[in-house]
Amino acid sequence: MENQEELKEEEPIKVMRTTSAFDCGGRCPLRFHVEDGRITRIETDDYEVKEEQLRACLRCRALRQYIYNPKRLKYPLKRDGPKGSGKFKRLSWDEALTEIAEKLKKVKEKYGNSSIFLATGGGYQAAFHDGMLAMWRLFTQFGGYSTHYGNVSSEGAVYATQTMYKSPFVGHSREDLLNSNLIIMWGWDPARMISGTDTIFNLIKAKEKGVKIVCIDPRYTDSAVILADQWIPIIPGTDVAMMVAMAYVIIKENLHDQEFLNKYTVGFDKFKSYVMGQEDGTPKTPEWAESITSVPAKIIIDLALEYGKTKPAALMDCQGPARSAVGELYNRAAITLTAMTGNIGVHGGSAAGGLMGIPYGHMFFRAGIPPPKRNPVEDGLKSVRGSLDLNLRFQARCHTNKIFDAILKGKDGGYPFDVKFAWFVNNNFLNQLGNANKSAEALKKLDYMVIADLWLTPTARYADIILPVSSFAEKSDLTRPWPSGPYFTIANKAIDPIGECKSDIRIAEELADKLGIDEFEKYPDEEKTLKFMLKMTEDTRKEIKNFRKFKEDGIHRIKFDEPYVAFKKQIADPENNPIGTPSGKIEIFSQRIAELNDPENPAIPKYMERWEGRYDPLSKKYPLQLLSPHPKSRIHSEMFLVEWLREVDPHIAWINPIDAEARDIKDGDEILVFNDRGSLTIKAWLTERIIPGAISIFEGAWYEPDENGIDRGGCVNTLTKDAYSPGGASTLKSCLVEMKVFERGV
Amino acid sequence: MQVGFYFDQTRCIGCSACAIACKDWHDIPAGPEKWITILYNEIGKFPNLFVSYLIRPCYHCEDPVCIPVCPVKAITKREEDGIVVVNSEKCIGDEECNSKCLKACPYDVPQFGPEKGAKMKKCSYCLDRYLKGKLPICVESCRTHALDAGTLEELKGKYGDIKEADNFVYSERTKPAIIFKPKKKKG
Numbered sequence: 001m002e003n004q005e006e007l008k009e010e011e012p013i014k015v016m017r018t019t020s021a022f023d024c025g026g027r028c029p030l031r032f033h034v035e036d037g038r039i040t041r042i043e044t045d046d047y048e049v050k051e052e053q054l055r056a057c058l059r060c061r062a063l064r065q066y067i068y069n070p071k072r073l074k075y076p077l078k079r080d081g082p083k084g085s086g087k088f089k090r091l092s093w094d095e096a097l098t099e100i101a102e103k104l105k106k107v108k109e110k111y112g113n114s115s116i117f118l119a120t121g122g123g124y125q126a127a128f129h130d131g132m133l134a135m136w137r138l139f140t141q142f143g144g145y146s147t148h149y150g151n152v153s154s155e156g157a158v159y160a161t162q163t164m165y166k167s168p169f170v171g172h173s174r175e176d177l178l179n180s181n182l183i184i185m186w187g188w189d190p191a192r193m194i195s196g197t198d199t200i201f202n203l204i205k206a207k208e209k210g211v212k213i214v215c216i217d218p219r220y221t222d223s224a225v226i227l228a229d230q231w232i233p234i235i236p237g238t239d240v241a242m243m244v245a246m247a248y249v250i251i252k253e254n255l256h257d258q259e260f261l262n263k264y265t266v267g268f269d270k271f272k273s274y275v276m277g278q279e280d281g282t283p284k285t286p287e288w289a290e291s292i293t294s295v296p297a298k299i300i301i302d303l304a305l306e307y308g309k310t311k312p313a314a315l316m317d318c319q320g321p322a323r324s325a326v327g328e329l330y331n332r333a334a335i336t337l338t339a340m341t342g343n344i345g346v347h348g349g350s351a352a353g354g355l356m357g358i359p360y361g362h363m364f365f366r367a368g369i370p371p372p373k374r375n376p377v378e379d380g381l382k383s384v385r386g387s388l389d390l391n392l393r394f395q396a397r398c399h400t401n402k403i404f405d406a407i408l409k410g411k412d413g414g415y416p417f418d419v420k421f422a423w424f425v426n427n428n429f430l431n432q433l434g435n436a437n438k439s440a441e442a443l444k445k446l447d448y449m450v451i452a453d454l455w456l457t458p459t460a461r462y463a464d465i466i467l468p469v470s471s472f473a474e475k476s477d478l479t480r481p482w483p484s485g486p487y488f489t490i491a492n493k494a495i496d497p498i499g500e501c502k503s504d505i506r507i508a509e510e511l512a513d514k515l516g517i518d519e520f521e522k523y524p525d526e527e528k529t530l531k532f533m534l535k536m537t538e539d540t541r542k543e544i545k546n547f548r549k550f551k552e553d554g555i556h557r558i559k560f561d562e563p564y565v566a567f568k569k570q571i572a573d574p575e576n577n578p579i580g581t582p583s584g585k586i587e588i589f590s591q592r593i594a595e596l597n598d599p600e601n602p603a604i605p606k607y608m609e610r611w612e613g614r615y616d617p618l619s620k621k622y623p624l625q626l627l628s629p630h631p632k633s634r635i636h637s638e639m640f641l642v643e644w645l646r647e648v649d650p651h652i653a654w655i656n657p658i659d660a661e662a663r664d665i666k667d668g669d670e671i672l673v674f675n676d677r678g679s680l681t682i683k684a685w686l687t688e689r690i691i692p693g694a695i696s697i698f699e700g701a702w703y704e705p706d707e708n709g710i711d712r713g714g715c716v717n718t719l720t721k722d723a724y725s726p727g728g729a730s731t732l733k734s735c736l737v738e739m740k741v742f743e744r745g746v
Numbered sequence: 747m748q749v750g751f752y753f754d755q756t757r758c759i760g761c762s763a764c765a766i767a768c769k770d771w772h773d774i775p776a777g778p779e780k781w782i783t784i785l786y787n788e789i790g791k792f793p794n795l796f797v798s799y800l801i802r803p804c805y806h807c808e809d810p811v812c813i814p815v816c817p818v819k820a821i822t823k824r825e826e827d828g829i830v831v832v833n834s835e836k837c838i839g840d841e842e843c844n845s846k847c848l849k850a851c852p853y854d855v856p857q858f859g860p861e862k863g864a865k866m867k868k869c870s871y872c873l874d875r876y877l878k879g880k881l882p883i884c885v886e887s888c889r890t891h892a893l894d895a896g897t898l899e900e901l902k903g904k905y906g907d908i909k910e911a912d913n914f915v916y917s918e919r920t921k922p923a924i925i926f927k928p929k930k931k932k933g
């Protein structure tokens with residue numbers, strides 16, 4: 001019992017500086033207070049320049065309830081009931097790895113290496129202990145494996161930037177936002193989705209400096225709450241129609257930067273012909289766009305004029321709207337607008353493209369122990385490097401959002417393999433890919449499945465063997481932020497592993513022994529390996545000279561003389577620094593795409609309706625568009641069991657009162673949300689903050705089907721489709737549903 | 747002397763990092779005991795909206811009404827800095843006294859755990875940190891730098907003396923030790 005009147009002097013405690021290795025995009029300095037081998041408190045960055053502190057968000061503030069959660073897996077487990085029953089019994093590491101090794105050898109002998117499938121996700125973002133790198137290496141040396149292609153988060157933006165810039169590094173240092181005179185945040189909510197630790201505060205500083213900020217989003221996001229001078233709600237999936245209409249106004253008013261377009265781009269004339277209606281007879285007027293987007297023509301005109309006249313202006317698209325059937329077209333149209341207004345390569349501008357990364361200290365450049373040779377299963381196939389032809393990607397692989405369809409159907413379904421053995425690591429894919437019910441069905445039918453995880457996730461429930469993995473607090477590793485920085489961080493081992501947990505690299509090393517792969521190189525000395533890895537990559541080799549100091553500080557910051565600006569060199573001196581595309585210019589028209597001859601994948605960005613949008617005939621049966629934004633209190637499905645986080649962010653569906661009234665739904669009611677793929681229950685939150693005709697459920701809640709097949713956990717992917725756009729974007733936001741009262745609230 | 751908080755309502759995104767940092771620092775389990783909460787306000791009709799967040803720690807009032815109502819004098823106001831503290835050992839529990847402090851407080855600050863006869867606990871302005879010259883953990887945790895703390899005099903010097911904010915009613919009776927940059931409705 002505490003008496004605040006008489007506080008005792010506390011014993012001095014050890015403070016360890018570290019970071020997380022989560023899949024969040026931020027990489028925030030943390031200070032763990034460690035007493036008697038236990039983390040007792042957590043503080044964040046205490047950098048002397050307060051305004052530049054990289055302060056952790058609520059997720060890492062709750063880390064103790066993650067690391068010490070009683071539901072963490074502590075021992076290897078073997079299935080002890082039907083698949084999916086969640087019944088498991090404990091076994092030793094030796095028993096578990098012996099069984100797995102025997103199974104692997106049998107599958108290899110009987111079906112060949114292509115029937116061994118490796119499913120990897122982004123759940124652990126660091127250099128050394130990463131299970132994806134470890135298993136790539138192990139399975140390559142075991143004779144090969146099948147796997148998947150496509151980043152669930154960002155593939156639309158990746159495809160767009162590869163098409164137009166041939167580079168994913170389209171971001172500016174975040175402080176460059178202060179050099180802008182107009183910021184358009186288009187489908188971007190960095191108050192929840194981190195986008196780099198320093199992003200939200202720099203936006204605040206820009207706003208307070210007087211920069212006008214416009215937010216275009218079907219939801220009035222928490223970012224919009226503090227930043228938006230103007231909120232423009234838009235029907236989901238129709239962003240490109242509004243962008244194209246803005247282009248129409250800019251061209252009509254002769255506000256486009258023809259000199260910039262001539263010098264740095266190819267194909268504007270073709271885009272112009274489409275926009276003005278010469279190509280298809282339909283001028284893409286603001287009135288045309290109003291009928292599609294619901295955004296009044298006057299608002300489109302005003303914004304287009306303002307964007308066309310204000311220099312510099314930053315059009316900030318993101319990745320969410322591209323996570324749909326529209327996919328890459330959203331980012332391609334945004335890039336086209338930034339080119340038309342000459343805002344690329346200049347301070348305060350933006351190259352758009354949604355990825356926001358800068359090429360310094362970026363996660364893409366992290367160190368890692370690569371496989372010593374190419375995966376034998378993919379050996380001899382045509383190179384996919386730089387290709388925009390998705391079919392090349394599928395020579396030996398399936399799309400990530402088709403993993404479970406591929407497991408279910410195999411070669412009979414047109415996939416390049418029949419899966420007999422699957423290893424899941426760093427992911428909870430049943431929960432996080434489209435169509436969870438189908439995924440569960442696939443996993444029930446899968447011959448044999450191993451998963452390495454910290455938790456008995458909805459995916460892990462279907463495994464034959466579960467291997468318990470240590471958290472980033474239980475090992476040391478090199479970490480990096482991904483979209484912004486620049487800085488390098490380190491995750492320091494603060495405590496011993498919980499129970500019998502091991503890191504993925506150790507699991508791979510021990511399994512290599514069981515498989516008799518003597519040539520599998522081992523790295524028993526963690527510290528020595530991290531020092532070696534700092535030498536592996538050019539940027540850390542140059543920047544970090546003193547490992548001891550880096551380890552103690554937990555962070556190494558890089559100072560630039562001025563904010564980094566994407567494509568600055570290419571714009572300032574194009575002769576010597578051409579854009580990486582075949583034409584050497586920003587490709588508004590892509591010859592590479594034209595050659596694919598796919599009418600669904602146009603060579604210039606166009607508005608296309610595709611499927612499960614507002615105007616799909618299916619909307620008669622399922623009239624609501626389902627949005628599935630990032631949650632503020634989880635990293636996707638990670639941290640779902642942390643009570644501190646759940647109590648500040650209860651799982652609720654955003655519903656406009658107009659849609660609620662039409663169905664007699666009241667605030668707080670438990671509702672059933674459903675379509676042909678499944679149904680889930682969730683509490684209704686009536687709010688004016690969402691456009692009518694849409695419902696928003698934050699992704700990442702855990703799938704929990706009851707005896708009637710209703711997902712009582714409210715996992716949004718019970719409703720979404722396992723499909724991808726022509727550019728490879730996972731189409732999780734093209735999803736039509738209906739809802740009704742399930743249980744009246746009290 | 748009186749210490750207090752500054753809250754820039756125009757910067758608060760309602761993320762609750764402060765609330766979780768508080769629970770972590772003071773080792774409070776998930777549940778009803780919350781030393782700082784975030785209040786939500788939404789006004790208007792789509793698409794013309796106004797939304798605000800407001801922090802609710804203990805405002806360490808200059809004239810705390812919780813003190814005189816406590817039957818066992820478990821709550822005191824420190825003379826040297828004005829921090830209102832509770833001796834939970836003295837508190838006789840919410841059942842025994844019918845939560846008199848909670849009923850008196852205009853801001854529902856006194857907190858009780860889920861157990862029967864729970865003793866009152868509340869925000870102490872992170873007294874342990876304050877005595878070491880540190881800011882309250884909520885202040886240091888704020889990603890958007892919406893919070894500050896210090897003596898009221900210092901805070902007024904830095905930020906002015908605005909006592910009103912959206913969703914907040916200044917109690918003339920208790921004089922809460924907080925000043926604001928309020929979020930204002932447009933038009």
